[in-house]
Amino acid sequence: MKKEKIGLILLEVFAIILLIAFFYPFYIIIINAAKSYSEIITDPLSLPDNIFQIFTNAKEVMAKPNINYFSSFMYSVIITLVSLIAIGIFSAMAAWVLVRTKTRYSLIIFMIFLSGMVIPFQVVMLPLVRLLQTMKDITGIPFKGTVHGIILAYIGFGAPLSIFLFHGFIKSIPMDIEEAAIIDGCTKSQVFFKVILPILKPIFVTLLVLNGMWIWNDYLLPVLILGKGSSVQTLPLSVSMLAGNYFKDWSLILTSVLTAALPVVILFLFAQKHIIKGMTSGAIK
Secondary structure, three states: OOOHHHHHHHHHHHHHHHHHHHHHHHHHHHHOOOOOHHHHHOOOOOOOOOOOOHHHHHHHHHOOOOOOOOHHHHHHHHHHHHHHHHHHHHHHHHHHHHHHOHHHHHHHHHHHHHHHHHHHHHHHHHHHHHHHHHHHHHOOOOOOOOOOHHHHHHHHHHHHHHHHHHHHOOOOHHHHHHHHHHHHOHHHHHHHHHHHHHHHHHHHHHHHHHHHHHOOOHHHHHHHOOOOOOOOOHHHHHHHOOOOOOOEHHHHHHHHHHHHHHHHHHHHOOOHHHHHHHHHHHHHH
């Protein structure tokens, strides 16, 4: 009994240490976003003297001509929303077909999709840029430095995990439901959109949040495809523009980081119940 109690106490202490370790960076960002540059340099760990300084910092960030904060924000919203919808719909369709189509190639195609989860991004960076250039040469449509180009890249990189999770979830759905819908006169597309897709809601929401956090905060793909200083900029690229080679105004940088992170934090807090449900539903069923 004593050993169990000691083990429980040690587990709680370890959990508290982990909580502090994860929360500490956010604490530093929050308190320093409400300070001036001189206050941060003087004492970065102290509490801010004037909490309303954060609004002054935010106003200064949004007024920066080289940042184009509102434009970057809208580009991030458009890229994130379109990418999420496309990843969700296409991945669900692909997973449904792979589960329900019993051929020798189904498993092979599924494993090809899964390989995208284990291949490091650094391996495909240069081939990706070359591929976008080749696509322009073939179609005459530019993909590098454009919104549709980066959305296409996000669909490609987001599909493997999404197909994997959808695949496991769909396998738990009885075929009787689909057969009943077909008997009632539904076409294949109607079965998917009216029967399968509503059942996939928990895992769909989970993937919306996970992929949304990744796309919203991603820096590497935008800097690779869009580039710094282009007309199309996402929030991470704009935030990076605040850091100069010889001078970094940490009050503005941390304020911009905080304002950029707020939408994702709010989304996660509201959807965390669906995330847990979606991640466990396929396994439980």
